Amino acid sequence: MSRIVKLVKTFLPLIALSLPLMSNAVAAKQFKVSSQEQYSKTLKKVQPGDTIVLADKVWKDFEIVFKAKGTKAKPITLTAETSGKTILSGNSNLRLAGEHLIVKGLVFKDGYSPTGEVISFRRNKDDLAYHTRVTEVVIDHYSNPDKFESDKWVVMYGKHNRFDHSHLVGKSNSGVTMAVRLNSEQSQENHHKIDHNYFGPRPILGSNGGETLRIGTSHYSLSDSFTIVENNYFDRCNGEVEIISNKSGKNEFRGNVFFESRGTLTLRHGSGNLVEENIFFGNGVDHTGGIRVINGDQTIRNNYLQGLTGYRFGSGFTVMNGVVNSPINRYHQVENAKIENNTLINVDHIHLAAGSDKERQAVPVDSVFANNLIVNDTDQDNFSIFDDVSGIEFDNNVRSNVTEPKLTEGFSDQNITLEKADNGLLYAKDASEKVGVSPALKVLDKEQTGVSWYAKPGREEDFDQGKVHQVKNADGLYKALEQAQSSDVIALTKGEYILDKIIPLTKTLTFKSLDSDNVATLKISRSTTFDIKDGGNLKLKDVILDGQYAPDSAGNAVIRTSKIPMLDNYRFIADNIQVSGLDINHSFHFFDVGNRSFANEIVITNSSFSKITGDILRLDKEMDDLGIYNGEYITLTDNVFESIQGAVAKVYRGGTDESTFGPHFTFKNNQVISTGKGKRNKYKASLYLHGVQVSNIEMNEFSNSAGLVIEHTVGEPQTLVKSNDFIATPKVDVKELNFPGEITATLTDNHYQAAAKK
Structure with missing residues (x-):
């Protein structure tokens, strides 16, 4: 017994020590x-x-x-x-x-x-x-099917949390894709980490509220977050002017790639943030931007920016003016900014003291712009100076030769030869190693982000890439519609097609004549013919549209978007079409959009329109003045508009919000004849543009028509009316609705005469 007792005494402590390990394994x-x-x-x-x-x-x-x-x-x-x-x-x-x-x-x-x-x-x-x-x-x-019912996909609260290696793509409704909230003490100084995520394409929202990532809000922007955002891939994130909206202090943005994304990484509120080792590839895409600097103690270093086309608040590099004694939700002065060792190659615009106006008069102070490399393919100076920049010290920057540079002190202008390094980036062959980004800068591979088991999206579906369905009559057309897939073509042989059904479009489809010299005629016999719904995109080419058999009722439209608010953006392209006979009753329109619909682009070229009682394009349904609008790019070139009682185009973007780039309106080489004088054309204009931010109206002829009415609602719109002939047509009427004073439109080389020459 004594031996047994001795053994028990010997092994009992060992058994006791092993019990926690055993219980943990079991638990x-x-x-x-x-x-x-x-x-x-x-x-x-x-x-x-x-x-x-x-x-x-x-x-x-x-x-x-x-x-x-x-x-x-x-x-x-x-x-x-x-x-x-x-x-x-x-x-x-x-x-x-x-x-x-x-x-x-x-x-x-x-x-x-x-x-x-x-x-x-x-x-x-x-x-x-x-x-x-x-x-x-x-x-x-x-996404919420109500486009302007705002929500968020990922929201971080608390402290010491991580969101990583995830895949977020296709947010179409209002609201930031991902947010960090600091709305309580328990969520401030949080030390979150956001890394290795794939932020996939986000379509243009057409309003404020389309950021991809926001850290903080203006209300808590004087608080520090200590959030690290590193090694994420932002792929075509186009929601609005701010891709990332930083609204808190002491955050770090490091090693991220921005690929063909419209907008900027914006240090909107909060101080003491670090932006380093990020890569911006614009590839010449419209409105691609880089970094926008506001507030104090910001450090921007060792970032690579290439092929960026954006300007103003969305430019390749922007240093803002602030508001004197700014309230928390406006623009705090740039102080003690350190902008060093960045490379900017073919960046169209670098804006300093941007936004200078009667409110924003606090110029940048105690700041440094040093050791940066700036190279452009042209000799045009890409710096724009909007106010006093003596508070920025420029030192040891290397720049390719430009004519009439606005800044000379602190810049060395040289003939620069670029060569590609092993990391795929361009470096100046003969420049000092102390200038521009480090040779050791790493470029994040897209495949290192997100997940490996879920495919990343490619390019958008385009027209004319799929199967061709040849048809001979209306019944064949309807059957082809049932069988067609997105990107397919409905090819019409010569003949008359009486369309007695409304065509709901939920695919990307082209309707075209099989032979452009023997075009098909589409006879409209319903209140509308093409009804664009979510997922739908329409192209018309080499066809005639005739309203002869349309119902005798007011408010018909050849094409309309869904009467229910749409979530998906759409495209409409028309080339070499003829539209006539839309006069069976008043207000017969060609293209009429619904409320809360949004076109990425509407393009009409080489086409003719005649005998129409309504409007050609009605993009004026967002009348609540919230900065919402119905189309981003509206382009009409080489067309003839004759005997149109309404307007050729009505485009409306109300409000003074500065978070979007559009609408963009291009009107070139068109003839406008006896148009816009119908009694129901309430704007009394052949073109009515309200709040359009970019307008180019050039080399057109207007004869015996209503005039152009252009109403500016935001600061610094780009409006060019150039080399147009106005015959028996009123002068262009430009109004500054919110910024009284001299008009900001450029009106040049336009010609007016009382009547057409015989």
């Missing part, structure tokens, strides 16, 4: 759940180290609340059974609360969140997440 469990009820029951019993596995299936209308408390060594995990095969659809979302949680592998698509957030790092305003990680999740076109 770590994996629970697979296949229903919402199972999930709720399982969540109540998970312990540190446990994992809940959501079964591979479509989980519809699942509002997940993941509230638990793990430890640093033993987090609690919620994961997909197979990454990418656990789908959250319908009205689903995810709320996290507690500590040391991990979420992985989920996909949100085919629906939208019933609340204002898809993934929220809080359960409610008092129950937040800390030391929590969300990784390898996908949110794909999970």
Whole structure:
């Protein structure tokens, strides 16, 4: 017995020491759940180290609340059974609360969140997440169908959280894609990390509220966030002028790539932020921008910017003027900015003291612009100086030769030869190593971001890339429509097609004559012929549209967009079409848009329009003056408009918001004859442009027509009316509605005469 007692005394301490290890090993469990009820029951019993596995299936209308408390060594995990095969659809979302949680592998698509957030790092305003990680999740076109019902996809609260290696693409409704909130002490100085995410294409919103990432808000912008945003890929993020809107202090933006994204990384509010080692590839795409600097103590160094076309607040590089004694929500003065060792190649515009006006008079002070490399293919100076910049010290900058430079001190102008380095970036062959970006700068590969198991989107579907369906009559046309896929072509043989059905368009389709010398005639016999809905894009080429058989009712339209507000942007292109006989009753329009619809582009070329009682283009449905509008690029060239009782175009963008680039209106080489004089044309104009930000009206002939009415609503619109002939037509009427004084439009080389020459 004494020997047994001795053995027990010897091994008992060892057994006691091993019990915690054994209990820990036993405690770590994996629970697979296949229903919402199972999930709720399982969540109540998970312990540190446990994992809940959501079964591979479509989980519809699942509002997940993941509230638990793990430890640093033993987090609690919620994961997909197979990454990418656990789908959250319908009205689903995810709320996290507690500590040391991990979420992985989920996909949100085919629906939208019933609340204002898809993934929220809080359960409610008092129950937040800390030391929590969300990784390898996908949110794909999970947008509220009401385009201007604002929501957010990912919102970070609490502290020490991480969002990484995730894929966010296709947010079409209002609201920032991802946000960091500082609206309580528990969420300030949060030390979050946002890294290795793929922020995929975000379409133009046509309004404020389309940022891709925002950190803070103006109300809490004097607070520090300490958020790190690094190694993310921003691919064609085009929502609005601010791709990233920084509205707090002490954040770091490092190693990110911005690819063909319209807008800028904007230091809108907050001080002491760092922007370094970021890459901006514009590739000449319209409105691609770089970095906009506001507020104090900002450091911008070792960034590479190439091929950027943006200007003003969306330029390749902008240093703003501030407001004297600025309120918290306006523009604080730039002080102690350090702008060093950046490379700018073929950046069209560098704006200093931008936004200078009666309100923004606080010029940049105590700042440095040094050791930067600036190279352009042309000899045009890309600097624009809007106010006193003596508060910026320019030192040791190298610039390619320009004619009549606005800045000379601190710049060395040289003939610069560029060569591509191993990292794919361009460097000046003979410049000092102290100038421009470091040779060691790394360029993030897109495939290093997001997830490997979910494809990243390519280019948008385009016209004329698919199958050609040859048809001979209206019945054949309707059958072809049922069979056609996006990018297909409906090819019409010569003949008369009486269209007695409304064609709902939810695909990208082209309707064209098979032979451009023997065109088909489409006879309109309904109140509308083409009804563009979500997913629809329309191209018409080499066809005649005739209103002879249209119903005798007011308000017909050959083409319209959905009467229900649309979520998807659309395109319309017309080339070499003839439209006539839209006069069966008053207000017969060619193209009439619905409220809350948005065209990426409308292009009409080489076409003729005659005998029409309504308007050609009606893009004036957003009358609430909130900066919302119906089309980004409207282009009409080489057309003839004759005997149009309404206007050729009515384009309206109300309000004074500065967060969008458009609308853009181009009207060149057109003839406008006896147009705009109908009694129902309330603007009494052949062209009515309200709040259009970029207008180019050039080399047109207006005869016996109503005049041009142009109303400016925002500062610094770009309006050019040049080399037009006005015969028996009033002079151009330009009004400055919100900025009284001299008109800002450029009116040059226009010719007026009382009557046409015989």
